[in-house]
Amino acid sequence: MATSPISGSELEDLKLMAQNHFWPHGKPAGDMSEETGLKTITRGKGVWLYDEKDQPWYDTTSCLWLVNLGHGRTEIAQAAYEQMKQVSFTPMGSVSPPTAKLSAKIASVAPDKDSRVFFVSGGAEANETALKMARKYHINNGEGTRFKVISRINSYHGATHATMSLGGGTRSPHEFEPLMAGSIKIANYDSYRYGFGTKSEDEASAEYAKDLERAILGHNPSTVSAFIAEPISAATGIHVPNKSYFQMIREICDKYGVIMISDEVITGYGRTGSWFAIEQWDIVPDIITFAKACTSGYLPIGGAIATKKISDAFIGDDSKTFTHLMTFGGNPASCAAGVQTLEIMENEKIVQNSKDMGDYMMGKLEELYKYDIVGHVRGGKGLLNAVEIVKNKDTKEPFPADFNLAKKLSVLFNKYKMIGLPSPSSINLAPPISVSKDEVDDLVERVENIVRDLESDIK
Ligand SMILES: Cc1ncc(COP(=O)(O)O)c(C=O)c1O
The missing domain is CATH 3.40.640.10 (Type I PLP-dependent aspartate aminotransferase-like (Major domain))
Structure with a gap:
């Protein structure tokens, strides 16, 4: 069931309450700005999370690696x-x-x-x-x-x-x-x-x-x-x-x-x-x-x-x-x-789906080796993957800290409407294990967009 988007004074009040009283996990308190602040999530369905404007975001790591059956299972x-x-x-x-x-x-x-x-x-x-x-x-x-x-x-x-x-x-x-x-x-x-x-x-x-x-x-x-x-x-x-x-x-x-x-x-x-x-x-x-x-x-x-x-x-x-x-x-x-x-x-044979979709996703992610900055694609056991981004593929040299890859990744996650847990050097992927083939294709396409943007930014 879709909720109505939250707007106007209701949204302002909500943001003010969170800004002044909510202490988030692992983030500075009080930042509700569009760019770096907390998102407001009002509902979820399958692999999708919806913000206050009812815009869909792809939940790329099942929130904190846990919503394995996807959102909205009544x-x-x-x-x-x-x-x-x-x-x-x-x-x-x-x-x-x-x-x-x-x-x-x-x-x-x-x-x-x-x-x-x-x-x-x-x-x-x-x-x-x-x-x-x-x-x-x-x-x-x-x-x-x-x-x-x-x-x-x-x-x-x-x-x-x-x-x-x-x-x-x-x-x-x-x-x-x-x-x-x-x-x-x-x-x-x-x-x-x-x-x-x-x-x-x-x-x-x-x-x-x-x-x-x-x-x-x-x-x-x-x-x-x-x-x-x-x-x-x-x-x-x-x-x-x-x-x-x-x-x-x-x-x-x-x-x-x-x-x-x-x-x-x-x-x-x-x-x-x-x-x-x-x-x-x-x-x-x-x-x-x-x-x-x-x-x-x-x-x-x-x-x-x-x-x-x-x-x-x-x-x-x-x-x-x-x-x-x-x-x-x-x-x-x-x-x-x-x-x-x-x-x-x-x-629903979800464990088997995790294996099958995991094998499929691993195969698709391995195609990303065609990009110079993709150093290592990890996974191969179900739906738990990482794509490591490196400066030099031959030497496996990572980008230096001042390149600020983590920040760049989080900006690109926002651009491609993905919510997840990018690490300092990798794109981590663990969608709900009930994910469909089309949804895997969609996810890998978004990851490829990120890799392509990063690579063209460097060149
Ligand atoms: C491998 C592992 N062990 C333990 C924990 C701690 O779990 P909790 O946050 O529920 O205390 C986590 C949390 O992410 C985890 O990833």
């Missing part, structure tokens, strides 16, 4: 509404029908079908939960000395204190030091420039995995609790690790008794063409964390999916219990939205 809203009419919250020591149903549904699509799900309300909480779960697992197994957590430089696991300590890259972690005690960083995966002075991705991949072993050995294995990684890190530019990387990681974790946590806050629920991305490396992590797309972003949700081996360690006398609680974890309305989301995904 069935999800209806499911939450029906649940709220029945009961909106249930007391401690109880479970609501949709909460029980969603836990079973998630286990049925998880790598370990005997998994248990601990619900929270978002991605950072899910990762914090996984860290505490790992620590308590070791305590319950008589290994209370294990508390350190290894993560990869520049990954993103959330903005709370512990999860921020595991990430990096942006200013924030250093501004908020001291970080969590026992947080250790290893190298992150780069499928374009390779690390450790290696010359091929296979060599680099082995070194990246061995970096985990070096860190465990260097920090006393009997004190290391967990390793956390996103199967494909959006924060570091959507590098897809090769087949052996996560298999080696799994072996190393097993060798030293370290819990492996797969952060699937972005990659979970079909984004990469499988229910969870890590399946594609044929391994089973100990804990999978999720949030965002479990309800297609319609209501807040998050959780930690523990394998039977992990959750069984919490069964026994009171001392074994996981004393951990988040008020909104397992909220009945969120879970009803989650059940509905997963049902739509099954009925």
Whole structure:
């Protein structure tokens, strides 16, 4: 249903309220200007978001990588509404029908079908939960000395204190030091420039995995609790690790008794063409964390999916219990939205669509190699892609900071009516995974316009 465009004094009042009282995430407060300020979004349908003038914008990254079924799915809203009419919250020591149903549904699509799900309300909480779960697992197994957590430089696991300590890259972690005690960083995966002075991705991949072993050995294995990684890190530019990387990681974790946590806050629920991305490396992590797309972003949700081996360690006398609680974890309305989301995904074969449209989009994006400034097209697993823009394709040299590529990209995103998350050097793409072929064509055409404009600007 189209809303009427907002204009005149109503729009002025709205902008004034936002200008004076709204504190936006990651942007300076108070800027409502046309050029750099906040947009007002009034409705959405499929891959489209509409501003106050009812102009359509292409949602190129499913907002914050989460509106996987696209905007305006009234069935999800209806499911939450029906649940709220029945009961909106249930007391401690109880479970609501949709909460029980969603836990079973998630286990049925998880790598370990005997998994248990601990619900929270978002991605950072899910990762914090996984860290505490790992620590308590070791305590319950008589290994209370294990508390350190290894993560990869520049990954993103959330903005709370512990999860921020595991990430990096942006200013924030250093501004908020001291970080969590026992947080250790290893190298992150780069499928374009390779690390450790290696010359091929296979060599680099082995070194990246061995970096985990070096860190465990260097920090006393009997004190290391967990390793956390996103199967494909959006924060570091959507590098897809090769087949052996996560298999080696799994072996190393097993060798030293370290819990492996797969952060699937972005990659979970079909984004990469499988229910969870890590399946594609044929391994089973100990804990999978999720949030965002479990309800297609319609209501807040998050959780930690523990394998039977992990959750069984919490069964026994009171001392074994996981004393951990988040008020909104397992909220009945969120879970009803989650059940509905997963049902739509099954009925409409959305995971397969993500794979098929992902393969199609990757093929089309690879055609952009004909432009001199397109250095690397990444993806190939569902609908999670990046097009890296470089100054010199032969040497892979990036543009210098004073070229201000990020600013240029955001101006061009505006020009071509795209809303998304361009990074300092890449165009990131993750449209709703319900996207059609025509919509993929439309998106790639807009990306090509951006690349062409950038290239002619340089020449
Ligand atoms: C991989 C990953 N983990 C964790 C988080 C944190 O999720 P939230 O913002 O829901 O706390 C994010 C958020 O974008 C993420 O991308």
